[in-house]
Amino acid sequence: MAETPREHRLYPGxxxxxxxxxxxxxxxxxxxxxxxxxxxxxxxxxRLSKVNLxxxxxxxxxxFPRKESQRRDNASVQVTGLVVVxxxxxxxxxxxxxxxxxxxxxxxxxxxxxKGCELYFSRKPCSVCLKMIINAGVNRISYWPAxxxxxxxxxxxxAAGSRLQEAMLDAAxxxxxxxxxxxxxxxxxxxxPNSMLxxxxxxxxxxxxxxxxxxDDHTMDVHELFRKERWRNWDSFSKRFVIENVEVxxxxxxxxxxxxxxxxxxxxxxxxxxxxxxxxxxCVAASVPVPEHEYGFYETEQTTSGYRTLxxxxxxxxxIQAAVLAYRTEDPKVGVGTVIWAEGKLPHCDGxxxxxLVGCGYNAYPVGSEYAEFxxxxxxxxxxxxxxxxxxxxAEQNALTFRSADVxxxxxxxxxxxxxxxxxxxxxxxGAGIKxxxxxxxxxxxDKHDISYINFNRLRGTRRFIWxxxxxxxSASEQTGPALSNGCVKNRRxxxxxxxxxxRLKK
Numbered sequence: 001m002a003e004t005p006r007e008h009r010l011y012p013g014x015x016x017x018x019x020x021x022x023x024x025x026x027x028x029x030x031x032x033x034x035x036x037x038x039x040x041x042x043x044x045x046x047r048l049s050k051v052n053l054x055x056x057x058x059x060x061x062x063x064f065p066r067k068e069s070q071r072r073d074n075a076s077v078q079v080t081g082l083v084v085v086x087x088x089x090x091x092x093x094x095x096x097x098x099x100x101x102x103x104x105x106x107x108x109x110x111x112x113x114x115k116g117c118e119l120y121f122s123r124k125p126c127s128v129c130l131k132m133i134i135n136a137g138v139n140r141i142s143y144w145p146a147x148x149x150x151x152x153x154x155x156x157x158x159a160a161g162s163r164l165q166e167a168m169l170d171a172a173x174x175x176x177x178x179x180x181x182x183x184x185x186x187x188x189x190x191x192x193p194n195s196m197l198x199x200x201x202x203x204x205x206x207x208x209x210x211x212x213x214x215x216d217d218h219t220m221d222v223h224e225l226f227r228k229e230r231w232r233n234w235d236s237f238s239k240r241f242v243i244e245n246v247e248v249x250x251x252x253x254x255x256x257x258x259x260x261x262x263x264x265x266x267x268x269x270x271x272x273x274x275x276x277x278x279x280x281x282x283c284v285a286a287s288v289p290v291p292e293h294e295y296g297f298y299e300t301e302q303t304t305s306g307y308r309t310l311x312x313x314x315x316x317x318x319x320i321q322a323a324v325l326a327y328r329t330e331d332p333k334v335g336v337g338t339v340i341w342a343e344g345k346l347p348h349c350d351g352x353x354x355x356x357l358v359g360c361g362y363n364a365y366p367v368g369s370e371y372a373e374f375x376x377x378x379x380x381x382x383x384x385x386x387x388x389x390x391x392x393x394x395a396e397q398n399a400l401t402f403r404s405a406d407v408x409x410x411x412x413x414x415x416x417x418x419x420x421x422x423x424x425x426x427x428x429x430x431g432a433g434i435k436x437x438x439x440x441x442x443x444x445x446x447d448k449h450d451i452s453y454i455n456f457n458r459l460r461g462t463r464r465f466i467w468x469x470x471x472x473x474x475s476a477s478e479q480t481g482p483a484l485s486n487g488c489v490k491n492r493r494x495x496x497x498x499x500x501x502x503x504r505l506k507k
Contacts, residue, residue, distance in 0.1 A: 046193035048327045053084045054120040056324050061095045062122040065313035076151045076163040079123035090360055091404040095351035103129025105350045112136055123298030124148040124256055127173035134181045142188040146241050152255045173255045189273050200280050207287035208440040210469050229286035237278045284323045288316050297438050297465040307412035307435055315438050320414040326418050328364045329362040331392050338395040342413040356404045358453055396425040400432055407433045420444045426455040441466040
């Protein structure tokens, strides 16, 4: 299905650095293109636009699990997520550190490589960050229009009044920097395809991770578990990213010099678009339940590797990053996402500790392809030459091909993927020097003729962590589950849909 926005509405601009949807003021439209293929390539299902993908990842990076030692003491500074993009490829995923803002982290991590990049913030950056990243020569700075990085909300205490005064001065300085700079700075939002919300909810509800739980315990109502997780996420994310009080939100936008968004219909559309994206994030996060349900990513074999094991919260966070990426797939049936992180030797300037992004990707057709140029059928098609498997580039392959950093032998490099790596990808992962893999195991040990997953269980020299119940170590023969389609149980379309969900969330 082609990605057709509900409406291409242009928000009123304020000159060169105005605020826009699907465009930069009234200058040019945003070119929607894929990392792997041209913009006209579309799968059968709805896809996230690049703008919405980067926005979702920036919001999710704001929620990166943080140690007590990494949390800031300055109450006026809001933790901020940041996605650094160059030529439509993600170079970095960052968040506020113990002492440094997200923009400052980007300068330290990337330096002169920021030239020509696009930066997507989960909040409006402060003047300290803005002056440095403008000076680095970035092309565009986009941010989420809720609360600013330097908080403009205050209580009645004298200390809060002083902080608010500093925040107002920072907002004025930020506006001066914006109006005098070369980069386009503002709010870049795109409407979702008509069926995107329903599609994400359906595929998330039937994810491989929930499928593993259903295969282990047939009495477990995983769909009810998903609904509870989704509503809990919705409540938490809404409070963080959407100002519940409408008048407070209007006042806040005015303080950030976003008066153009305060008038109708722009204000209502802005808030609705925020809710839509947060609902997507709530559904995707619910597809990997929190560890309190006795499930997590545990090693399949005991090893004596010197590299540390990540906490369950961090692993889950990275897997959900991969799950968000999967909604950019160009495969008409199976969405797979991958992120690769490494633990470096640099000081902990980032909120991610010493972790840094190596690469990320999703499954797609080769660079420059046009949709329908290659076969689209799966293994149910009788004629093997009309099947897609020999043409699709897998998520792991794209993550390694388009990586932003080299895999270093002396560092712990970890791959997070939403589906068990197939026999095509296992040798690449091992040959690249990946030290750890985090995934689900529903397909491991299976031979599907066109694509098989036999070698994942035979992988040596790489630690494998699969989604399973605490304390359970499976043999290869036990790593089976219900047949899947698009990462989902095949009878998923026969199950009752949560028809009232959309109406309740939009209240």
